Amino acid sequence: MVAANEAGPAARAGWVVPLCWCAVLLDGFDLVVLGSVLPVLLDQHVWGLTPATASVASTLGLVGMAIGALAIGTLTDVVGRRAALIFSVISFSLLTTLCAVAPSVLVFSVLRFLAGLGLGGCVPIAIALVTEYSRPGRNGAATTTIMTGYHVGAILTAVLGIAVLPSLGWPWMFLLGGGPALVLVPLMIRYLPESRQFEAVDAENAGLRGGLSAVRGLFRDGFARSTLAFWVSSFMGLMLVYGLNTWLPEIMRVAGYPLGTALGLLLTLNLGAIAGLLLSGVLADRGRIRQVAIGWFITGALFLAVLSIRLPEVGVYAAVFVAGCFVFSAQVLVYTYVGRSYPAPNRATGLGWSAGVGRLGAVCGPLLGGALLTAGIAYPWGFYAFAVVGVFGAIAIALVGRPEAERST
Template identity: 70%
Template sequence: MPPDTSARNWVLPLCWAAVLLDGFDLVVLGTVLPVLLRDHVWGLTPGTASAISTVGLLGMMLGALAIGTVTDVIGRRKALILAVTAFSAFTALCALSPSAWVFGLLRFLAGLGLGGCLPTAITLVTEYARGGKSSSATTTIMTGYHVGAVLTALLGIAVIPGLGWRAMFVIGAAPALLLVPLMLKYLPESLSFQERAKAPASREVVSGLFSGGRLRATIAFWVASFMGLLLVYGLNTWLPEIMRQAGYPLGAALSLLLTLNVGAVVGLLVAGFVADRAGVRRSTIGWFVAAAVFLSLLSVRLPSFGLYVAVFLAGFFVFSAQVLVYAYIGRTYPAANRATGLGWAAGVGRIGAISGPLLGGALLTAGIAYPWGFYAFAVVGALGAVAITAGRAKATEPAHAGS
């Protein structure tokens, strides 16, 4: 059945906007925590702040596992609208938090919706991608994640001094007032879901990850997702401090973080293009290997220009290696449990997201983050390549809405 062209044209921008809000959440806590700690709000300590960050990531892990699975049962459209509505509502309520305990609880509840947003959006975009371009669709939608992160950092600079930290959560939730009605009116359900004779039970979609010869591939995707998100969160959290420990001034260290994320956006656009032409498995392995190489290179004292080039290329490969894992998953599992496969890989990956900052923090505490932090991150990248190589999953073009 041919798709309605006008409906399909709405899929990518609406899903991209949802993922942009996910990017907001990546940065917003780091934006407001310095203010909360400086002003002794709720008597917050660094330890309490770390706990709040961790419970938010835990919520995202559980949300990815739960909503990713529910998506294959109730449909992509309903699940995505539910996820966006939930995390926006709980994000807005964060502005009213009377205590650190309530703030942490609301961050956890918002994380449940956020965790389900990404795998559901990727599944829907993948299934509406034009023939042969599902990898490009996946990497394109993930640019929204980094755009959201950059915009939130800039928003914090502009908003917090005049309106305070609570305004950040109100502003972060406000786009849902426009996005959710647009989704209700224009976001279509995927044809592959509509064409099923009946919706499977949640137990069936989960067991399907391990049957039909997919056990090895499923484990490989979980390991690669863990390694990929460990790198993403570890570098975003600690790169400035590691470079400062290496003797670079703080201003230069922050500029390097910006360079890392600019490299990420460019890498995402290129990675999808390459994967659609060279094959997603080969490209994913190559991206992890290149990430390991350039992370190793950062352990060497380089002239200023060379350092910025190396950081740009590290961001270029590190961030899109993780997204190529998602693209690979989307072209490996059948439509009946594609969102479940993405959700579970993203959920396991969130454990890596928690581990990355912990690894960097431990190396900094030990005083060996430079250069050993980059060696450790390089090993993580190499393990991601090994996992994909060992998985030997067979990628096929997923069912989509047509070309």
């Protein structure tokens, strides 16, 4: 395990949010990087890539994320948040950098899979740690605040794509994505504290806790219905997030927009996500998280359907912004709801399994987009398909059990 810093946790509590935010930012980079480089890889026929083989590469990375979320999220409730998060950042940063020198689509896909193992654990661990350091009644805003890092990372990637791809080429996107860990990891080793709630629970239950026990806890004490509903809503939410971020530029190019505009719409989508996160966190902390999450999924679905209509340039940017506002923060509200629902002994397990099952939706999103593109019907039917996914997400949230799923931290 990573050695603890000599300063006490209280002295380092102020570092929790900024360090977790930066870790999530790097995860957000990975969210968009493949969608940014895919048009170039396809145009240049790198490795003989086609939409079908690109979908396979994307899928393997997301399968790795699913396995990573399931394994690391559960392991975190046994070994602690701090060491697991540091390991996650080191592993996915190194493997993302290696993608720049992949000699074939096979090697590239394997590297994406291995990087996904580390990436999968990053968000649930960060949310668990921030939730446990947040003030009572403020965990919604705390969660949505660090998740803005996810979309800031996505925005920076879109900006880098516009600036770097035409001049330096696609490998530089992966080199620039792995570099920040050289600064972040030493800071985390020095300043990131362990969760106080985890240490208290660990001290009280030494020898009694374990990975299987933490997983079983998701189905005890009336939690089974809520657990299954969270899994379905996370599946739908991440299907939207990854499907849109992977294929939106290419779908908009099929609709007749140039590459620069398509990447600009990807940036706009994630700017909307940040605005939605800031608003939804405030509303969630007013005790309305269930209603807010349902409303966010439904509204996101409506604006995705609107994107199927040919709009003037200003109109399409506005519609994409609003869609991003609701679609992406809907998924973060699922995480907030999960973090609020489970007690400390298996909170990270609950988040990890929700994220892990959700990553299966993240696999299906790019597969759905790739299939529609291959069939030549991605525009407009892709937007209709993703709108239906949003409706299913709302239904799942409505089925979350009560009152068990409305505990405070």
